[in-house]
Amino acid sequence: MKRENWLILILAVVFIFPMACAKKQVVVPSAVSEQPAAPKAEAEKAITVTGEKEEGAVEGLEEKISEEELAKQEKMKREEILKQEIASFENEDIYFDFDKYNIRPDAAEVLKRKAEWLKQHPNVHILIEGHCDEWGSEEYNLALGERRANSTREFLINLGVNPECVSTISYGEERPTVVPPAYCENVRQFLLNRGLRPNHAPVSVTGTKITLEMINTCESAWAKNRRCHFVVVKY
Amino acid sequence: MKKISILILWLFLWVSLGWTRVYINIDAPGQERMPIAISTFISKGDPQLGLRAQTILKKDLDYTGLFSILSPETFLEEKPTLEVDFKKWQLIGAYLLIKGKTEVKNDLVYLELVLYDVRKGLQLLGKRYKGTPRDIRYMVHKFADAMMEVLTGEPGIFQTKIAFVYASKTRKEIYLADFDGYHPRALTRFRSICLSPKWHPKGDKLLFTSYKRGKPDVYLVDLKQRKAIRLIHYPGLNIAPAWSPTGDKIAVTLSKTGKQGIYLVDNKGKIIKSLVLSSGINVSPAWSPDGGKLAFVSDRSGSPQIYVLDLSSNRIERLTFEGHYNTSPAWSPKGDFIVYSGLKDGHFQLFMIKSDGSIIKQLTYNNTNHESPSWSPDGHFIVFSQDGKICILRLGDGEIFPIVDLPGKQTQPSWSPRLNK
Numbered sequence: 001m002k003r004e005n006w007l008i009l010i011l012a013v014v015f016i017f018p019m020a021c022a023k024k025q026v027v028v029p030s031a032v033s034e035q036p037a038a039p040k041a042e043a044e045k046a047i048t049v050t051g052e053k054e055e056g057a058v059e060g061l062e063e064k065i066s067e068e069e070l071a072k073q074e075k076m077k078r079e080e081i082l083k084q085e086i087a088s089f090e091n092e093d094i095y096f097d098f099d100k101y102n103i104r105p106d107a108a109e110v111l112k113r114k115a116e117w118l119k120q121h122p123n124v125h126i127l128i129e130g131h132c133d134e135w136g137s138e139e140y141n142l143a144l145g146e147r148r149a150n151s152t153r154e155f156l157i158n159l160g161v162n163p164e165c166v167s168t169i170s171y172g173e174e175r176p177t178v179v180p181p182a183y184c185e186n187v188r189q190f191l192l193n194r195g196l197r198p199n200h201a202p203v204s205v206t207g208t209k210i211t212l213e214m215i216n217t218c219e220s221a222w223a224k225n226r227r228c229h230f231v232v233v234k235y
Numbered sequence: 236m237k238k239i240s241i242l243i244l245w246l247f248l249w250v251s252l253g254w255t256r257v258y259i260n261i262d263a264p265g266q267e268r269m270p271i272a273i274s275t276f277i278s279k280g281d282p283q284l285g286l287r288a289q290t291i292l293k294k295d296l297d298y299t300g301l302f303s304i305l306s307p308e309t310f311l312e313e314k315p316t317l318e319v320d321f322k323k324w325q326l327i328g329a330y331l332l333i334k335g336k337t338e339v340k341n342d343l344v345y346l347e348l349v350l351y352d353v354r355k356g357l358q359l360l361g362k363r364y365k366g367t368p369r370d371i372r373y374m375v376h377k378f379a380d381a382m383m384e385v386l387t388g389e390p391g392i393f394q395t396k397i398a399f400v401y402a403s404k405t406r407k408e409i410y411l412a413d414f415d416g417y418h419p420r421a422l423t424r425f426r427s428i429c430l431s432p433k434w435h436p437k438g439d440k441l442l443f444t445s446y447k448r449g450k451p452d453v454y455l456v457d458l459k460q461r462k463a464i465r466l467i468h469y470p471g472l473n474i475a476p477a478w479s480p481t482g483d484k485i486a487v488t489l490s491k492t493g494k495q496g497i498y499l500v501d502n503k504g505k506i507i508k509s510l511v512l513s514s515g516i517n518v519s520p521a522w523s524p525d526g527g528k529l530a531f532v533s534d535r536s537g538s539p540q541i542y543v544l545d546l547s548s549n550r551i552e553r554l555t556f557e558g559h560y561n562t563s564p565a566w567s568p569k570g571d572f573i574v575y576s577g578l579k580d581g582h583f584q585l586f587m588i589k590s591d592g593s594i595i596k597q598l599t600y601n602n603t604n605h606e607s608p609s610w611s612p613d614g615h616f617i618v619f620s621q622d623g624k625i626c627i628l629r630l631g632d633g634e635i636f637p638i639v640d641l642p643g644k645q646t647q648p649s650w651s652p653r654l655n656k
Binding site for chain 1: 407428430431444446449450451471472474475488490493495516517518519532534538539560562563576580581582602606607646647
């Protein structure tokens with residue numbers, strides 16, 4: 001074999017081998033599942049070794065420790081406050097109209113507050129989850145959910161939030177926060193027969209099996225699922 | 236001159252023979268069902284086996300909607316025999332007759348099936364199969380396929396499968412079942428959200444979308460090796476994959492640039508080029524059987540509608556103009572129609588539109604949701620999900636029947652190509 005050929009062969013092995021490894025292949029007899037992550041045992045072992053206590057601490061370090069303790073407590077307090085702020089940040093979703101992904105005025109209010117907080121905490125990284133109600137096809141809703149997440153992200157960036165701290169994901173209609181009661185199917189039929197979409201004007205229900213209460217329940221369930229949810233992934 | 240007249244005579248003969256060969260023209264509307272008698276099968280060894288084979292065959296024939304199966308009460312035969320007295324069958328109005336025999340020898344099952352034309356007194360088909368007792372169902376399906384080929388000129392769909400999404404409270408997995416819903420079983424155990432299964436045109440692989448690694452990526456399952464790999468995983472969405480008819484390319488929706496577009500990728504997941512990159516939502520690509528066109532869903536007009544991209548000219552034309560919410564296109568195997576799911580009076584109904592947009596037919600009417608249609612390989616059936624149940628629509632007579640008997644919700648069915656082993 002010529003020298004060049006050997007070189008090509010070695011290069012091929014060097015490049016192709018990691019590529020082949022990138023795709024995990026697993027053989028499972030009955031159903032197909034993906035390979036589990038690297039065995040945990042090794043990692044745990046490593047932790048227990050370094051975590052062993054050093055006995056016989058030197059005297060005279062007590063004062064220093066108490067100072068450190070104070071700083072620690074201060075830090076913990078700050079962390080506690082931050083955690084509460086994160087919880088309230090994550091608790092507040094923004095909502096969208098049916099089959100739409102533009103930011104509504106009520107959502108804009110929420111986003112302005114969120115943007116201020118994010119700018120005060122430049123270390124915080126967030127994930128915006130786009131969600132949809134169950135009207136329409138799964139595939140279309142995956143795309144719609146991403147549109148919602150993207151327009152939310154754009155809105156935050158326009159308010160001065162660092163783009164690198166905001167990522168998005170779409171869950172389409174796969175993770176509804178509220179599952180509407182079964183009778184909502186009839187309510188939807190009722191509304192559509194009157195040419196109404198979600199977010200409609202007041203409607204008369206006299207002479208039907210539908211009550212205003214039922215309509216409100218369904219409407220609010222659907223509306224709650226047309227949302228973006230916020231998750232703090234790093235702080 | 237003489238030569239030409241002989242040629243014409245031959246041609247005439249050939250054409251007329253061709254006509255007589257096809258007993259049932261499935262595409263002709265308003266056909267009467269062909270009366271068929273299934274004589275009691277002879278069982279040697281295990282008496283239950285003959286009955287089982289007979290029941291499976293009867294169900295296969297019922298599925299097609301092309302036959303009226305005569306009641307055994309009118310049969311003049313005193314006891315099961317392989318001999319045929321055609322007169323006895325003519326008298327009760329049978330056009331076709333099936334005789335069968337099962338035999339168990341050394342733990343192996345032998346199945347013999349013969350199809351007769353009663354009026355002509357002819358044997359049309361005779362087959363003998365061997366296998367384990369568990370194989371009996373697939374031997375009968377094999378015969379039913381051969382029988383359909385003799386009678387209609389095209390094999391049936393009795394050796395096909397249907398993939399679908401099975402939803403439990405916390406997760407969605409890909410399942411497989413036979414064409415009739417028999418033996419539903421889990422294909423994936425990802426403990427995650429799995430969506431949109433699509434068959435490879437050879438029937439040995441499936442693509443689907445899963446959140447297994449936290450975001451929607453496209454996975455490939457090899458059915459023979461029972462392996463799953465993450466095939467397409469660009470930043471953002473990787474959803475709604477569809478194999479080209481040749482099986483070497485995949486159309487898929489990606490959003491790696493921030494815009495959602497339909498891309499063409501190769502079998503390794505590498506992008507070849509972008510196909511649709513206009514602003515707005517572009518999802519659910521469906522190939523024409525010749526591979527020259529791609530139907531897809533876009534909201535560029537303000538609401539989801541079906542569009543068709545011509546791959547040679549790169550021109551995009553809107554196909555659907557009726558209704559405000561049309562999704563999930565699927566191209567018929569012959570290429571003449573596209574079936575889709577459209578919102579009408581509060582429910583999703585199935586519609587069939589000529590691929591040039593000239594004719595629209597509504598296929599379903601009742602007050603439930605009919606979604607995610609997929610064609611059978613012979614183009615005579617459509618599988619879809621009806622409010623979370625997998626159902627078959629028989630195009631010949633519009634009959635709808637459920638096939639998969641599972642609790643919970645099942646959605647997004649995808650019909651395999653023929654899987655003759």
